[in-house]
Amino acid sequence: MTALRAREISDILPATGKAGMNEAASEKFWTWRRILLAAGYGLVFLAGLPILFASDPNGLVLMGAAVAGVLFLHRTWVGVVVWAYAAASGVVALTSGDDTGFFGVVAGLAFGALALPWRPRSRAAKPMPYFTQQPAFIPPPTPFLAPQAVVAKSAPVTPAADPVIVPQTEPISALKPTARSRRNGHTGGDPTMPGALFIEAIGKISLTLPWRDLTPDLMRRPVLGFLWLYLFAREMRQPGDRITRTALIDEIAHGVADPRQRLRGYLRDLSHLPIPLGYMIKVEDELISFDLFRQETDVDELRKTAAAFKQEGSKVDEHEIQHAQELLPALGNGDFLPGFEDMEKRVTKGRGIAGQVVADVRAHLHTLRGDVAIAVANALLDRGQSADAVALLEPIMTRSEERDDVARTLITALRESGQHSRAAELRRRFVADQEK
Numbered sequence: 001m002t003a004l005r006a007r008e009i010s011d012i013l014p015a016t017g018k019a020g021m022n023e024a025a026s027e028k029f030w031t032w033r034r035i036l037l038a039a040g041y042g043l044v045f046l047a048g049l050p051i052l053f054a055s056d057p058n059g060l061v062l063m064g065a066a067v068a069g070v071l072f073l074h075r076t077w078v079g080v081v082v083w084a085y086a087a088a089s090g091v092v093a094l095t096s097g098d099d100t101g102f103f104g105v106v107a108g109l110a111f112g113a114l115a116l117p118w119r120p121r122s123r124a125a126k127p128m129p130y131f132t133q134q135p136a137f138i139p140p141p142t143p144f145l146a147p148q149a150v151v152a153k154s155a156p157v158t159p160a161a162d163p164v165i166v167p168q169t170e171p172i173s174a175l176k177p178t179a180r181s182r183r184n185g186h187t188g189g190d191p192t193m194p195g196a197l198f199i200e201a202i203g204k205i206s207l208t209l210p211w212r213d214l215t216p217d218l219m220r221r222p223v224l225g226f227l228w229l230y231l232f233a234r235e236m237r238q239p240g241d242r243i244t245r246t247a248l249i250d251e252i253a254h255g256v257a258d259p260r261q262r263l264r265g266y267l268r269d270l271s272h273l274p275i276p277l278g279y280m281i282k283v284e285d286e287l288i289s290f291d292l293f294r295q296e297t298d299v300d301e302l303r304k305t306a307a308a309f310k311q312e313g314s315k316v317d318e319h320e321i322q323h324a325q326e327l328l329p330a331l332g333n334g335d336f337l338p339g340f341e342d343m344e345k346r347v348t349k350g351r352g353i354a355g356q357v358v359a360d361v362r363a364h365l366h367t368l369r370g371d372v373a374i375a376v377a378n379a380l381l382d383r384g385q386s387a388d389a390v391a392l393l394e395p396i397m398t399r400s401e402e403r404d405d406v407a408r409t410l411i412t413a414l415r416e417s418g419q420h421s422r423a424a425e426l427r428r429r430f431v432a433d434q435e436k
Contacts, residue, residue: 033114034073040111041069044086047104058089079115083108197276199297201236202365203334205229207277217274224269226347227252229337230354231281235290236299236336237361242289251352298331299365306368309375316379324376328369328392333399336362370400377409386416401433 045066051059065082072078090104197214200206207214219225230251234241245263252266253259267288271278282289305324309316340358344350373396377389393410400406407430414423 037079037111037115038070038073040107040114041066041082043107044069044082062086062089076115080112083112083115087112197295199232199295199299201232201337202298202302203332203338205337205339212274214274214277218277221269222343223252223266223347224273226343226354227266228270228273228277228281229340229343230357231288231290233337233340233354233358233361235292236297237357237364240289242284242287245286245288248288251354252348254348254351299336299361301327302331302365302368302372306372306375309372316375321376321379324372325388325392328373328376329395331369333369333395336365366399370396370403370406374405374409377413381409381413381416386413389413390417390419401430404430 045063048059048062048066051062053059062085065085069079069082085108087105087108090101090106090108093101093104095101196209198206198208200208205215205219207218218228227248231243234243245260249259249263253262256262267281267283270281276293276295280291280293280295282291305320305327308320309324312320337358341350341355344352344355348354373393377393380386380389380392390410390413393406393413397406397410407426411423411427411430414420414426
């Protein structure tokens with residue numbers, strides 16, 4: 001899957017406490033109903049002024065009720081009480097011969113009904129297909145075969161043998177709990193969902209299924225988001241990496257009264273995350289690890305592209321070159337897990353090694369970017385596409401000034417494209433930096 005996306009810096013997650021949630025993941029406060037209620041409270045406040053000037057204490061009560069209604073606009077019972085009092089005041093005014101009390105009764109009943117917790121009837125959500133229909137850009141899933149079916153399919157068939165009748169079993173559903181796993185504490189079979197989830201971690205943090213964005217589900221709780229991303233970073237740094245409970249306690253539960261119980265609570269909450277996020281955290285006795293379950297990431301895509309160029313060398317095909325040309329600008333020059341430092345400071349006060357793990361992955365990806373850019377640029381130069389090589393290398397050069405191979409390739413591309421003055425300027429600057 002090509003990690004194409006708009007070049008924008010996403011707000012780093014509500015977990016940092018410095019950026020708000022996406023609007024789609026949070027409810028709007030100022031709905032049309034609350035706006036009308038606020039306007040009604042304003043009218044009550046204005047109506048209480050002349051009553052107060054007439055030396056009637058009821059005016060002060062009405063004004064106080066209006067202020068309370070605005071301050072507690074999100075509380076249904078406050079609105080009901082305020083408008084019930086307004087209606088009762090109107091009834092008292094009518095019994096006293098004041099015709100204006102009629103307006104108080106009507107306003108109290110109307111706005112009181114508006115303050116009730118009316119909820120629009122929502123349509124039942126259509127069930128999402130599970131490995132039946134997927135968008136075109138999602139590779140078709142590998143069919144799941146029960147153990148009996150696998151044996152029956154792979155067993156040689158002899159003419160003399162009696163036909164083997166394999167009992168038809170109910171397909172295992174990842175959304176339906178079955179037996180409890182002894183390995184990681186999750187209920188149900190391990191859902192592979194191959195290729196369904198795409199994890200973007202370079203320049204932004206995004207975890208999306210074709211039918212749902214799971215990023216808010218992970219990041220609305222700071223500690224869970226930090227813990228999941230930390231284990232993910234360890235997997236990206238070294239596939240198959242595992243960490244002990246003691247080391248993880250030192251990272252996120254240092255100094256608490258019962259650190260092991262605290263960690264068990266975090267791991268339990270992680271297992272309750274939506275599928276497949278919760279299943280990616282593997283707990284095996286004292287060891288904890290991260291399993292991608294064959295999900296796709298932009299990190300792996302960059303690694304596969306770099307490995308393809310390294311293996312094929314100058315024989316790389318046109319399709320791979322075009323893919324790399326699209327991939328590098330799409331990834332941009334953003335960091336791996338941007339804003340992770342803010343999360344680390346909030347959760348661990350910067351005490352652990354999580355930041356260093358992320359820094360190691362960033363340095364590795366930075367090197368891969370430069371390697372892929374040089375390989376693609378050389379292939380483009382061989383095809384006489386020097387202008388495309390310049391456009392590809394210039395953004396990489398801004399963050400790879402210490403790499404002489406990137407500078408030399410860019411200088412060559414500038415010369416072949418006829419930009420001799422820029423090539424000379426870059427060469428002088430690069431030589432000056434090397435002498436420093």
